[in-house]
Amino acid sequence: MSQIFDRRRMTLAAVLGALLASTMAGYAADDTIKVGVLHSLSGTMAISETTLKDTVLYLIDEQNKKGGVLGKKLEAVVVDPASNWPLFAEKARELISQDKVSVVFGCWTSVSRKSVLPVFKELNSILFYPVQYEGEESERNVFYTGAAPNQQAIPAVDYLMKEEGVQRWVLAGTDYVYPRTTNKILEAYLKAKGVSADDIMINYTPFGHSDWQSIVADIKKFGSAGKKTAVVSTINGDANVPFYKELGNQGIKAEDIPVVAFSVGEEELAGIDTKPLVGHLAAWNYFESIDSEANAAFIDGWHKFIKNDKRTTNDPMEATYIGFNAWVKAVEAAGTTNTDTVIDTLVGTTVPNLSGGYATIMPNHHITKPVLIGEIQDNGQFDIVSRTAPVVGDEWSDYLEGSKDLIADWRKPLSCGNFNVVTGKCGGGS
Amino acid sequence: MSFFRLFTIFFALIAGFQPALASRVADTDLSSRIAALGVGGFDDLEKAIANLAASGDDRVPAILDRLGNGELTVRKADGLVFFADKVGTDFRLTDPVTGVDAGLAPKATVEKVKVNNRIRRAIASAVGALTLMSPDPAVRRTAAEAVMKSADVTALPVLERAIAAETVADVRAAMVAARATALLASDAPEADKVTAIAAIADIGSRDALGFLSGYTSTDGAVGDAARKAVAAIESRLMLWDIGQNLWYGLSLGSVLLLAAIGLAITFGVMGVINMAHGEMVMLGAYATFTVQETIRTSWPQLFDYSLLIALPVAFLTAALAGILIERLVIRWLYGRPLETLLATWGVSLILQQAVRSLYGANNREVGNPSWMSGSFALGEIQITWTRLWIILFALAVFLALIALLKRTRLGLEMRAVTQNRQMAAAVGIRTPLVDALIFGLGSGVAGLAGVALSQIDNVSPNLGRGYIIDSFMVVVFGGVGNLWGTLVGALTLGVANKMLEPYAGAVLGKIILLLAIILFIQKRPRGLFALKGRAVEA
Numbered sequence: 001m002s003q004i005f006d007r008r009r010m011t012l013a014a015v016l017g018a019l020l021a022s023t024m025a026g027y028a029a030d031d032t033i034k035v036g037v038l039h040s041l042s043g044t045m046a047i048s049e050t051t052l053k054d055t056v057l058y059l060i061d062e063q064n065k066k067g068g069v070l071g072k073k074l075e076a077v078v079v080d081p082a083s084n085w086p087l088f089a090e091k092a093r094e095l096i097s098q099d100k101v102s103v104v105f106g107c108w109t110s111v112s113r114k115s116v117l118p119v120f121k122e123l124n125s126i127l128f129y130p131v132q133y134e135g136e137e138s139e140r141n142v143f144y145t146g147a148a149p150n151q152q153a154i155p156a157v158d159y160l161m162k163e164e165g166v167q168r169w170v171l172a173g174t175d176y177v178y179p180r181t182t183n184k185i186l187e188a189y190l191k192a193k194g195v196s197a198d199d200i201m202i203n204y205t206p207f208g209h210s211d212w213q214s215i216v217a218d219i220k221k222f223g224s225a226g227k228k229t230a231v232v233s234t235i236n237g238d239a240n241v242p243f244y245k246e247l248g249n250q251g252i253k254a255e256d257i258p259v260v261a262f263s264v265g266e267e268e269l270a271g272i273d274t275k276p277l278v279g280h281l282a283a284w285n286y287f288e289s290i291d292s293e294a295n296a297a298f299i300d301g302w303h304k305f306i307k308n309d310k311r312t313t314n315d316p317m318e319a320t321y322i323g324f325n326a327w328v329k330a331v332e333a334a335g336t337t338n339t340d341t342v343i344d345t346l347v348g349t350t351v352p353n354l355s356g357g358y359a360t361i362m363p364n365h366h367i368t369k370p371v372l373i374g375e376i377q378d379n380g381q382f383d384i385v386s387r388t389a390p391v392v393g394d395e396w397s398d399y400l401e402g403s404k405d406l407i408a409d410w411r412k413p414l415s416c417g418n419f420n421v422v423t424g425k426c427g428g429g430s
Numbered sequence: 431m432s433f434f435r436l437f438t439i440f441f442a443l444i445a446g447f448q449p450a451l452a453s454r455v456a457d458t459d460l461s462s463r464i465a466a467l468g469v470g471g472f473d474d475l476e477k478a479i480a481n482l483a484a485s486g487d488d489r490v491p492a493i494l495d496r497l498g499n500g501e502l503t504v505r506k507a508d509g510l511v512f513f514a515d516k517v518g519t520d521f522r523l524t525d526p527v528t529g530v531d532a533g534l535a536p537k538a539t540v541e542k543v544k545v546n547n548r549i550r551r552a553i554a555s556a557v558g559a560l561t562l563m564s565p566d567p568a569v570r571r572t573a574a575e576a577v578m579k580s581a582d583v584t585a586l587p588v589l590e591r592a593i594a595a596e597t598v599a600d601v602r603a604a605m606v607a608a609r610a611t612a613l614l615a616s617d618a619p620e621a622d623k624v625t626a627i628a629a630i631a632d633i634g635s636r637d638a639l640g641f642l643s644g645y646t647s648t649d650g651a652v653g654d655a656a657r658k659a660v661a662a663i664e665s666r667l668m669l670w671d672i673g674q675n676l677w678y679g680l681s682l683g684s685v686l687l688l689a690a691i692g693l694a695i696t697f698g699v700m701g702v703i704n705m706a707h708g709e710m711v712m713l714g715a716y717a718t719f720t721v722q723e724t725i726r727t728s729w730p731q732l733f734d735y736s737l738l739i740a741l742p743v744a745f746l747t748a749a750l751a752g753i754l755i756e757r758l759v760i761r762w763l764y765g766r767p768l769e770t771l772l773a774t775w776g777v778s779l780i781l782q783q784a785v786r787s788l789y790g791a792n793n794r795e796v797g798n799p800s801w802m803s804g805s806f807a808l809g810e811i812q813i814t815w816t817r818l819w820i821i822l823f824a825l826a827v828f829l830a831l832i833a834l835l836k837r838t839r840l841g842l843e844m845r846a847v848t849q850n851r852q853m854a855a856a857v858g859i860r861t862p863l864v865d866a867l868i869f870g871l872g873s874g875v876a877g878l879a880g881v882a883l884s885q886i887d888n889v890s891p892n893l894g895r896g897y898i899i900d901s902f903m904v905v906v907f908g909g910v911g912n913l914w915g916t917l918v919g920a921l922t923l924g925v926a927n928k929m930l931e932p933y934a935g936a937v938l939g940k941i942i943l944l945l946a947i948i949l950f951i952q953k954r955p956r957g958l959f960a961l962k963g964r965a966v967e968a
Binding site: 042044046047050163164175203204205206208209210211213214215217218220221223224225226227238241242245246249250251254255256258267268270272273279375377383384385 | 472500542544546547548550551554579636637639640641642643644645646674675678681682685783786791792793795797798803804805812814815816817886887888890892895896928931932935936937940
């Protein structure tokens with residue numbers, strides 16, 4: 001009796017399953033192209049990532065007004081990985097295999113990117129990653145539209161050496177992979193430039209560190225050795241506000257010890273009174289204050305879309321903008337959303353950026369970007385004091401032992417993310 | 431006739447107070463020097479500033495000040511430099527020499543003369559050298575300090591004149607120090623330089639140390655003197671360093687005390703593990719933000735009192751939220767610590783996301799009132815006003831709580847309920863009401879902590895997360911159920927943390943501290959100040 005019942009239930013389940021599958025297929029064959037958005041909308045990273053979700057929605061909205069892509073409308077599929085790294089992988093799987101999205105824009109932290117990598121490889125889909133990161137990676141399924149260390153950290157250090165005559169360096173960061181790798185690269189770079197080990201101070205603090213009194217005092221002490229001193233900050237997220245507040249309170253002025261930050265943008269400054277911070281620096285590839293027609297139009301459209309003309313724009317938004325437009329251009333050139341074809345077409349695709357130039361996707365799946373150095377103003381914006389010609393993102397740093405011999409080139413016939421030029425083999429450190 | 435007399439008196443006055451008025455160059459000369467500010471990059475700008483300052487004209491400091499503020503622009507059409515005042519989206523241009531209005535210019539037709547840190551330093555040094563003779567002693571003092579920082583050799587002659595004319599003692603001392611640094615940088619004879627080093631060493635400050643360290647690798651008598659002076663200053667500063675770490679420790683301890691003291695009541699006295707305690711702090715901080723925002727838009731003149739007004743609001747908001755949580759969730763779970771922990775953890779997530787939906791995920795800016803900004807120096811210790819006020823506030827809250835528990839009827843009932851619930855109920859105390867009130871009080875105090883923390887930390891939905899572990903640590907370490915234990919525990923942990931940090935670093939320091947507490951709890955499971963008596967055993 002019970003066996004019969006079980007069998008009946010199984011049949012029912014099978015029928016239901018088939019029905020479900022057919023409706024799914026029905027969706028996939030719909031007249032839209034689906035775009036996945038994989039940014040945390042809750043949890044600790046929501047502060048940064050929510051804006052990027054809105055940015056993708058804004059770009060899709062604009063594209064649909066122009067008639068969509070390949071004659072089809074774009075449709076956003078938004079999921080919330082809730083700042084939970086394993087959940088990123090689950091949600092990525094859901095987007096690709098259930099919702100059948102053609103491309104995914106998402107991730108912020110490196111951990112979340114590393115967590116979704118196997119999923120994108122296994123299910124062969126495309127991820128656009130819009131945030132500056134530590135490099136040392138190049139994957140066939142990922143396009144890195146944020147800055148690699150050579151597109152942000154090294155030009156910033158060069159600027160401080162030349163313009164400010166800095167000889168002594170404090171490398172201060174939050175204790176995780178991006179600051180640690182960036183500082184390792186910077187330390188090697190500074191030493192190569194003849195800075196002695198005594199003139200480099202490296203300091204790590206936990207996530208969300210809020211009591212900066214001793215560290216700021218240490219920086220002050222380190223800075224009173226008769227040589228011009230600067231702080232290179234890879235301090236992440238929320239810890240920045242108390243850090244800058246303490247700097248202001250202890251009277252460290254930018255003229256005395258300038259701080260150049262790689263993770264502080266317009267959005268982070270919105271939470272503080274910037275009057276005591278005027279002159280401190282940030283290195284990015286985009287600032288809201290850029291004076292270009294493309295930027296003015298972007299900001300204008302953004303304010304209208306978000307219905308709030310006080311919302312700022314920032315560097316990862318520009319990276320999302322570049323990635324999105326490159327994908328649209330490549331899909332239209334390829335005439336299909338087929339993953340393999342689009343990946344091949346994307347290499348070499350050139351689209352305008354927001355600073356009045358162009359960004360090209362290189363064979364290593366990184367892009368060309370100008371490096372801008374901005375000084376904080378009293379209105380929470382940045383005044384651009386230096387601008388380089390476009391720099392190609394260097395995925396494997398030339399200053400690190402073990403990665404300086406590696407290159408990535410995803411064009412056929414090489415198609416390799418870690419080709420060792422010394423041994424002539426793909427797939428290996430030295 | 432009387433008009434003429436007035437006129438002569440006026441001129442006599444100016445001549446008496448502003449001997450610098452005599453130093454003026456022709457308008458056309460000044461104009462051409464100003465026009466050079468608008469040409470080329472930062473290198474050219476720095477030269478143009480030096481050239482402008484070399485004119486010695488008394489109109490230059492004001493012009494340079496405005497340059498430093500980013501208020502000079504170049505008119506793209508003819509490359510001339512003007513003062514620019516923003517009018518809507520346009521700029522009103524004024525000739526910097528004659529003061530003649532040059533009309534409104536749309537944003538696209540002008541370009542700001544950009545300044546960076548290097549230029550700001552050049553401006554400060556140039557303005558310093560030019561204002562050493564200013565009639566205002568405060569201006570002279572700033573000028574002397576600016577010249578000291580830049581160690582500008584070319585300022586030596588004017589420094590000599592200024593020192594000779596100076597009558598105010600401490601301004602004169604600043605000028606002498608400035609002269610010493612400039613002398614060291616110049617090619618003066620060695621003996622003069624050694625005297626200069628002695629003069630700088632007498633100041634003994636960190637700036638002096640920084641300046642002298644630059645000369646320790648020089649050969650000869652100058653190097654010897656510099657090395658000796660540096661060693662002397664360093665040994666003197668070492669003692670100050672200990673004092674400074676102690677101060678930082680007290681300050682961190684007061685923050686811990688504020689965050690933990692509410693928990694000491696709910697956890698320590700009631701025995702409820704409240705994981706949503708941090709969110710009460712967060713609610714207090716957001717209440718402060720809301721109050722300040724209302725004041726900013728409606729009564730800006732009250733801004734300096736915004737924190738005082740926020741105190742009762744934050745207390746009531748958090749207390750109300752606490753009472754609601756107690757009535758709706760916790761009271762069903764008394765005596766089941768594990769379920770309480772999970773339920774309050776859930777409540778904390780709900781509160782975080784609720785605030786995130788309501789106020790947005792971004793940090794909110796809570797301003798410092800003027801009486802809480804900046805710092806003052808006590809010897810070589812920089813004491814920031816925020817930290818000082820927070821220490822005082824934490825102690826005030828602590829004393830008020832002690833008074834409430836020991837001196838009022840409510841406090842008596844609270845103690846009665848926590849010591850023996852049945853007996854308290856038997857003598858007619860409404861224990862459920864007291865439970866709710868205790869929880870409300872603990873939460874309200876956490877709200878007060880939120881007001882203080884909004885001054886030094888982010889006002890974001892995650893604010894509470896950072897304090898919950900530390901708070902539990904303080905309460906357990908200090909001894910559950912004892913407010914004095916919380917005070918001693920918070921201050922001990924704060925000082926220990928700050929004493930370790932310079933040697934072990936922030937990450938390792940915290941780990942060492944946690945290990946130490948684990949070991950301590952093994953030895954004394956009830957913390958520093960254990961409660962004694964039958965109540966504990968029950």
